[in-house]
Amino acid sequence: MKLESKVPSGPIESKWDKRRNEMRLVNPANKRRYRVIVVGSGLAGGAAAATLGEMGYRVDCFCFQDSPRRAHSIAAQGGINAAKNYQNDGDSVYRLFYDTMKGGDFRSREGNVYRLAQLSAAIIDQCVAMGVPFAREYGGQLANRSFGGAQVSRTFYARGQTGQQLLLGVYAELCRQIAAKTVTMHPRTEMQELVVVDGHAKGIVTRDLVTGAIETFAADAVVLATGGYAPVFYLSTNAMGNNVTAIYRAYRKGALFANPCFTQIHPTCIPVTGEHQSKLTLMSESLRNDGRIWVPKRAGDKRDPRQVPEEDRDYYLERIYPAYGNLAARDVSSRAAKRMCDEGKGVGPGGLGVYLDFSDAIKRLGEGVIRERYGNLFDMYERITGEDAYQVPMRIYPAVHYAMGGLWVDYDLMSNVPGLFVLGEANFSDHGANRLGASALMQGLADGYFVIPYTLSNYLAGQKYGAVAASRPEFRQAGEEAQERIRKLLSVKGKRSVTSFHRELGKVLWEHCGMERSRGGLTKALEIVPAIREEFWENVKVTGGAKELNPELEKAGRVADFLDLAELICHDALAREESCGCHLRAEYQTEEGEAKRNDKDYCFVSAWEHKGPGQKPVLQKEPLEFETVHLAERSYK
Amino acid sequence: MSRFARLCQTSIGAKQVMAVTGLLLFGFVIGHLLGNLLVFAGRDSLNGYAHKLRDLGALLWVVRVVLLVVFLAHVGSALRLWRLNRAARPEPYAVEAHLVTTYAGRTIVMSGLLILAYVVYHLMHFTLGATNPEYLKLMDPKGLPDVYRMMVLGFSNAAVSGVYIVAMILLGFHLSHGLTSFFQTVGLNHPAYNPCFKRVGPVAGVVIAIGYISIPLAVLAGLVK
Amino acid sequence: MNLTLRIWRQRNAQERGSLVSYEAKDISPDMSFLEMLDVVNERLIAKGEEPVAFDHDCREGICGMCSLVINGLAHGGRRATTTCQLHMRHFKDGDVITVEPWRSRAFPVVRDLVVDRTAFDRVIHAGGFVSSNAGGAPDANALPVPRDDAEKAMDAAACIGCGACVASCPNGSAMLFVAAKVSHLAHLPQGHPERAQRVLGMVHQMDLEGFGNCTNHTECEAVCPKEVSISHIAKMNREFIRASVLEA
């Protein structure tokens, strides 16, 4: 299979213009004859559905929550990047592009990333016009903060709730289209299968989560914007419902899955308190601006942190990375924390935590300043842990946070299955091997507002509207597949709960394919995961029935896909014999534990092709070509 | 008119009706209290004031009709909204708990309905003479209707005074929530003035209740004869 | 610690429900309330019984999916806390905890503790937006917005649409929810062109959905996990009066 990225030729600044100029358009009078399915109502899906509705297409939009307003984009705290250069501090489209490329450790496609940076400014304009209450300066101009180690201030924010405000803006626009009847919203509905007719994506099968009804929807194109799959690790900062189901089932129907092993780990989360833990809460990275990270020098030192004298503390980030100190990149500081805990120096219950200490900052600036900067985060910490971080150092630990991997798409965000478009976190396109802070929101909105309206129209212009009806046998067949799967899950009637399998899977993946991966560990994981899956299908206990609201059944379907995905992730991690971005292979690092990238052999996107159940997936490669940037070593020393 | 009718149909519109009529009633209650307090200035002052009111003739009737309409509008809206509120929660909670709402707030409809009952009684008692027809025949030495005597006679009966006292406590209670609520309903909310708005209701409630109650108490204590 | 739970169980919207008692043993004070329910559910599953259905997603207090009236108080009644952030350390060993769904005519029970809150969506459909098509927006800094206005808009926009205001209001009123959106957009110049239709449309829909009205109990503000203030209700009342009086 030859993977065509379809990035236009020519200078990078004019690639997108060129592509847009070449695109075919759909006659306005015909637009309402085309049906489009959008699965997902987050920033990417919501923006796409609303915009396609505005353009006049007939859109069906799906989400599994009770309202589109609850998609997990809502949880993003920090902010959204845009190359506005409002601060006059030297920012530019090129710089944002370069930072994103470098952040992704040169494993992303130049053309896509440049376009993202180009579109970033228009996103902020659009959001302000929709009524997003971004932070302002006294003069009424928009405020910016610097984020994730960038050297310019280009992050726009709305307190600690940027994702919420952006999503509510998108949701409002979506509501306007729902009221105008261009978009039909289907909440509490889960996509089960993709329907492919004559090689083109032409519909989906869904389950109504309230009644359990299995339904089919036919359309002229299908857009998947179903978010990230970090909960494959069981514990993550993602919502409980985040899943891989939609894209995984599309993968089984022929779409390629790109870079599945690129999963980002966030260094500042609140540590686990016990087996009962169901998810992890992120604490904004901005805390690292004033907090100092340390562990006791002596392993097993169980003293109250306030009793540990200065000489018995190891401020390990400041020690190992003097230039960046506590602000070292996400993956670097995550791994360092893990190493400390592996050496037995971890703190808190279970020894999985390190201190993030504000006492120096409080001494220097006063508690008032710290309260003003981080008050809401300290409150949140207090709510969860019951500890007062003004008095006792916070405890933090890394947690799985974001999936850079996703379905493979070309420059038009279309997968290798024609008519199947993938947006937002669900695709692999822009973040390479690691995502910069505040750039996922940007990507979701760029995809939904400014890319898909063009590229989808271009595809539809070549298609006869309504060409495929839901009466085609492919739909019935896909519906039966979905039914059969549910029947199978309910009929195992084993002894173990779905969650117990999920938790077990998560542990294996975190252990062997988490912050640090090795050939030995991955090989082992590739033995354990199929065994868990086998037991799952023989011994899982799914209570309740198919024709009712049944959260256990929903969970079971998702976990079944995670079990498959986990194996794919391990295959991918094993095949990538280099360290890059968040993917650190123990075999490929410098003496000091720095990642060793291998540009000669691994400068490609790994795109996996499904070969049927029980078969090993086949690796396809899309070589990455760099016309504009110069591949550089990332160094935070 | 249809615009106004449409407005009254909406929940917020109906609330505005409550607020405006409530305020008018409050104004009446204050005016009425000031007039009644003349009882402490002696028979001639009170009777003279009452006479002047009656002399208004047609205007008095206009005021009476307006008051009646205002009162009915207040009660009518109250009952309609109350019905909607009850319908909004068909299934009650097994465990009821509250954080901040006040007793006066939760019982505002009850205090209102009791006031309504009281008002009917009050009108029959003093205005229409339905309970005590002899009151209307009382004349003072100047030949004016003797409102002063009527009050003294009326409140000499401890049971009657009791009814008035309880009713006025209820009115105070009603206003302690109602008046504060008024500001919020008409959109008056500002951090600088909110503490004041919060206090107005309870303070006015207490003042009004004490003001009115002072009359039967004074009669019972023999201070006004 | 050991607790006794009295949980509302109801198979579906049609059947009647009732409170059922469960013993929750060995609960860790570090668990969140939902994690405690997870444990109870795991044990029910082990016994072959059907677990308790409840809504939740982000489990960090922002999506607004979790609900639950706990001992008569929405989200348990702790300041600025959603049920998913409520931790068991606030309960005592031996406590009896009653857990009920949001109760409102506009929020019919779907199953157990899950209710249907689409009424809120329909209120937003009726005008809770700024009509601005993608692509035509002027530069974001073209229209300065006073910082104070932006902050006030943000205070209102912080609403997560959980419905605790409705659940806690003795009148089952949605005024705080509706006001939060009206006030958010009324504070920004971008919201001004449509401010009259917006408030009229949303209030009309609010009434149609069967929510109660406001008699200023202020319970909503007290339980609101985002501490949205009733000052926004006053603002909505002003907007409503203005629109009713001035608009055609």
Ligand SMILES: Cc1cc2nc3c(=O)[nH]c(=O)nc-3n(C[C@H](O)[C@H](O)[C@H](O)COP(=O)(O)OP(=O)(O)OC[C@H]3O[C@@H](n4cnc5c(N)ncnc54)[C@H](O)[C@@H]3O)c2cc1C
């Ligand atoms: C805690 C946290 C903080 C973050 N902070 C930031 C930040 O500060 N800046 C930043 O740029 N990024 C941040 N991110 C990342 C960013 O929020 C996400 O990557 C991004 O919002 C994803 O948007 P999306 O539209 O792709 O997916 P989502 O918002 O996750 O939406 C997915 C949609 O798909 C639907 N769906 C999923 N599966 C199915 C199915 N099978 N059937 C039907 N519907 C389905 C869901 O209902 C939902 O509507 C953060 C992420 C987290 C978890």
Ligand code: HEM
């Ligand atoms: C002299 C008699 C009365 C006076 C002075 C009075 C005054 C007021 C005032 C000032 C308000 C505040 C309006 C608002 O909420 O904005 C009010 C509210 C109210 N009144 Fe009355 N009222 C009287 C009689 C009644 C009666 C007879 C009823 C019968 C049911 C009643 C029921 C109510 C109710 C239900 C409210 C709404 C409370 C709220 O919104 O918080 N009132 N009243």
Ligand code: FES
């Ligand atoms: S689960 Fe999202 S707010 Fe509680």
